Each structure stands twice: as structure tokens, then as C-alpha cells.
Amino acid sequence: MAYLGVDIGTSSSKGVLVDASGTVIATAVRAHTVSRPRPGHVEMDPEVWWREFRDITRELLSGHLGGPDAKGGAGPASGASGGSSPTGVGVGRPGPVAAVGISGMGPCVALADGASRPLRPAVLYGVDTRAVAQIARLDAELGRPAVLDRCGSVLSTQAVGPKVAWVAEHEPEVFAAARRLFMPSSFLVHRLTGAYVLDHHAASQSVPFYDTGAEDWYRPWVDAVWPHMELPELRWPGDRAGTVTAKAAAATGLAPGTPVLTGTVDAWAEAVSVGATRPGDLMLMYGTTMFLIATVTRQLRVPELWSTVGAYSGTRSLAGGMATSGAVTEWLRGLFGAADRAVLLAEAEQSGVGARGLAMLPYFAGERTPIADPDARGVIAGLTLEHTRGDLYRAALEATAHGVRHNVEAMRRAGAAIERVVAVGGGTRGGLWTRIVSDVTGLPQDIPTVTVGAAYGAARLAAAHLEGEAATAAWNPVRDRCVPDPAAGAAYDGLHRLYRELYPATRDTVHALARLRREAAGTEDAASGGAPS
Structure with a gap:
């Protein structure tokens, strides 16, 4: 029995296979770069997250679980992003993947339409500093002390709301079509299972949309920024989001019906690791x-x-x-x-x-x-x-x-x-x-013995779930x-x-x-x- 953990980071995506004792069986990495189209703007195409997840998963399965071969687009040499080369290592065949855990950088703002199709590159976490004017405006409208009291954090370059407001002001056609919010972990969970969910922790970083005391969305402030947003269902990182669909199985080599955990932001997965x-x-x-x-x-x-x-x-x-x-x-x-x-x-x-x-x-x-x-x-x-x-x-x-x-x-x-x-x-x-x-x-x-980090933490969440x-x-x-x-x-x-x-x-x-x-x-x-x- 093995557990798969994948993390989408700022400079690379990493995957691990871990056995039931916590021993790392194999790892794989894909390096990538973010886009910096203007000063203060840091972005990434969500499709890169999905492509690298597929490549990493198929590499690990092919090399260590007797999974799909290169005919299906897998294999140890396929699909490296950004000129990187695969780095899978490990020995043995630990058995089928029992559950999948996912983490990723965050909080990010990947806006999608009602069919979950990305509408623009994702605006990344606090390294993207474009929304200073929107922070000031929302502070004035909502009240800085009130936001701190309800959300636990003030509006900052880390917050989701001001970045959504920036898109509303500067890309109104995109904003008009936007219905759904994704982060790297929730985007991959959706591609794997069809579920539109977000973990409570990532939601609590989505200031000012989440009430940390009530542990729920705060609809009045969602409506103040994004009135036509479809709110994702909230679950905890270790909760099951769904299972791998037949379509996702064909793309990744994972078995249909494999449990997929909700996952979370990479740093919190690192803490779990x-x-x-x-x-x-x-x-x-x-x-x-x-x-x-x-x-x-x-x-x-x-x-x-x-x-x-x-x-x-x-x-x-x-x-x-x-x-x-x-x-x-x-x-x-x-x-x-x-x-x-x-x-x-x-x-x-x-x-x-x-x-x-x-x-x-x-x-x-x-x-x-x-x-x-x-x-x-x-x-x-x-x-x-x-x-x-x-x-x-x-x-x-x-x-x-x-x-x-x-x-x-x-x-x-x-x-x-x-x-x-x-x-x-x-x-x-x-x-x-x-x-x-x-x-x-x-x-x-x-x-610690293993410093792989968030991917290992995601696999640990998967093992703890089962x-x-x-x-x-x-x-x-x-x-x-x-x-x-x-x-x-x-x-x-x-x-x-x-x-x-x-x-x-x-x-x-x-x-x-x-x-x-x-x-x-x-x-x-x-x-x-x-x-x-």
C-alpha cells in the first residue's frame, strides 16, 4: 500500500510515494517559473499545475507501481515543464496507491467560470503586490478593525479579496465571467474528482471572505467584493473530497475510485509533514x-x-x-x-x-x-x-x-x-x-529525517485519513x-x-x-x- 502526495510550489512541483510506515519510496520533481508580466505582478497558469501533476503521477506510477507506460504519455522522461528533467528515485513496488493528498502555494486567486475553466493566470499569494489600492479601498469600506476581528488578519498583499477586486477593476470582462475561486490544491482536487471544495485553512486566508470564529464563509463581505461568486464547499484538509473519476484516471494512471483528500496550503502541509x-x-x-x-x-x-x-x-x-x-x-x-x-x-x-x-x-x-x-x-x-x-x-x-x-x-x-x-x-x-x-x-x-516537505505532509494526511x-x-x-x-x-x-x-x-x-x-x-x-x- 502506498500514499501519493503532490505539492505545487512557487518554483517547482514535487511528488512523493510513501509507504504505510512513512518511508519515502520515490520522488519526482518538475521545475517551473512564475510569470512577472508587470512590476508587482506574479502569476501562473493553472493548467501548468494540472500538467505537472499528471506528469509526476504517471512517472511515479510507471517507475514504481507497474503503472502506465510511455504509450499513454507517461514514463520517466515525459512532460518536464520549463526545461526540467524528472528526478524520480526509489526502489520497490509498494502496491497500489490507497489515497492521494495534495497541497499548494497559497492563498492564490485562480478565477474560473461556472464550468471551472480558468479565465486568466492565477494571481499568486503575498509575493504579488498589485492590489495596494484595493486594500486601502476595502479597509475604508469594511473597516480595518472589523476585518481583523472577524477574519483574524487584516487586509494585506496576502489577502484574496483585494486581488479579486483588482481583477474587477482592471479586467471587468474576466470578472463578469468569473464564478469560482480555485487555489492549486483545490484546482487539482476538482480535476481529479469533480468536487468544488476548499479547505477551511485556505479559506481562512481568503480575507475578508471567511469568518474564523464561525468557521464559515461570511457572505455579506463576499457580496461586497464578488456578489456572483459560487462559494466552494468547506472541508478540513484531511477530509475526503471525492474519488478519482474515470477521466482523471485515464489522464494520471491512478485507479478510478481512489480517495482524494481535500488538501491545503503548502506551509500547513509542511507543518503536518x-x-x-x-x-x-x-x-x-x-x-x-x-x-x-x-x-x-x-x-x-x-x-x-x-x-x-x-x-x-x-x-x-x-x-x-x-x-x-x-x-x-x-x-x-x-x-x-x-x-x-x-x-x-x-x-x-x-x-x-x-x-x-x-x-x-x-x-x-x-x-x-x-x-x-x-x-x-x-x-x-x-x-x-x-x-x-x-x-x-x-x-x-x-x-x-x-x-x-x-x-x-x-x-x-x-x-x-x-x-x-x-x-x-x-x-x-x-x-x-x-x-x-x-x-x-x-x-x-x-x-527531521524527511525534509521533502509539503508533498510528504500531503501524503501523511492521506495515510491518516485511512x-x-x-x-x-x-x-x-x-x-x-x-x-x-x-x-x-x-x-x-x-x-x-x-x-x-x-x-x-x-x-x-x-x-x-x-x-x-x-x-x-x-x-x-x-x-x-x-x-x-
């Missing part, structure tokens, strides 16, 4: 962006962070997210001629604490929490002719660590108890990044612990003060530069009104 779902747990997701989820005992409403329902019924989360983290290191790697990551990490190690006098703000795509400033920009301070690429790479790693500390301090001020930190994601490989984060924050981090949560309790034990170095921590305390001073000292300048860039691109209307001070 490492068992960081108990009060006092904090999950750090190292990836293209950095995400933090603290599980709390009650809803904590603070405008600087996101208060949501959790992955399981009855749980609450306090979350934060940085707009960039690994994206900055990849940007630097590209500037350095696609240099080998291991070499860059070694050079960053040699640079030492403080990157030889550099300080960086990692706001290269604006920033989400806790400053909520879409017009924030990356800043590198202290540059000299003697600085090397290793220093710059180290400064980027340290910048994300300071951003994590900024979020952790905001969480603690809000009342979150942080007793255990679990690190997950591709950035945990190599060790240096996690060590820097521990040194900057003073927090030990547990590193076998019970107790059956997955032993999945993914801790393999290592990253403990902070007190000497490095003392040095970073002083550097953190400089980091925190750098943003207010440069804010007016970078806001003016952001406006100039929009004016040069002819997109000032997309983000007029400026950013919060």
Missing part, C-alpha cells in the same frame, strides 16, 4: 520564501501577522511569511553565473559572522510580515571593493535569519508560546543556513538538532539592532524608487496609494 501541529510548536519552512507557523491554543489577532484556523479542526495558527528568502540566494547565484550552491555555501562559511561588515534587507519583492510593506525593497549596506560573492551570499542568509527573528519576536509579543522549533524544506540541506538562523534567533531547531492519525505518529523522526552558538549569538544581537534600524532609515528612499519604477513601466495605477508606514 514534521508533526509540528501541537501548541508551542513553530515550523520554519526554508524555501523560495520563508514561512513560519506557530500553533497556539486560541486565536491571537494582531495586524502584523496572520491568524488562521489550523490544518486540523479545533486548532489555531499564528503565521508569518517573508516575501523572499531562497529567492534572493538564487538571484545571487544567477548573477554569479549559476555558481555551484555548495561552493557558494563554503565561501559564505568562510566569510564569517556579519559577512565582513555587510547588512542586507531581504525585501526584494516587498515584504509580508511583520512590516506588511509591498513597496519595501532589498538593501545592501556596507559594500566595499573588497567584498566577495561569498560575503554577499552570507549577507543574504543572515538577512533571512534576521527576518525570522523579527517575526518570532512579533509572535511572542502577540502571546504565542514557542517551545519547539522544527525546520523543513530544501534550505535545511547543507547546514549553514539553519545554523545562522539558530545563532541569530537563539532557538534550537529540530531537523489508517488514523495514530498510525502516522512515528513518521519522520528527528535526525539532527541545530543548537545556537552563544558567541555567535552575542555578535548577532548587535547586528540585529542594525538590521532593524536599516528599514526605517531607508524606507522613504526605497518607496520613492518603487514609485519611479512603476511610473517607468506605466503601472503606477497597479499599486497607487503607497505602502503602510
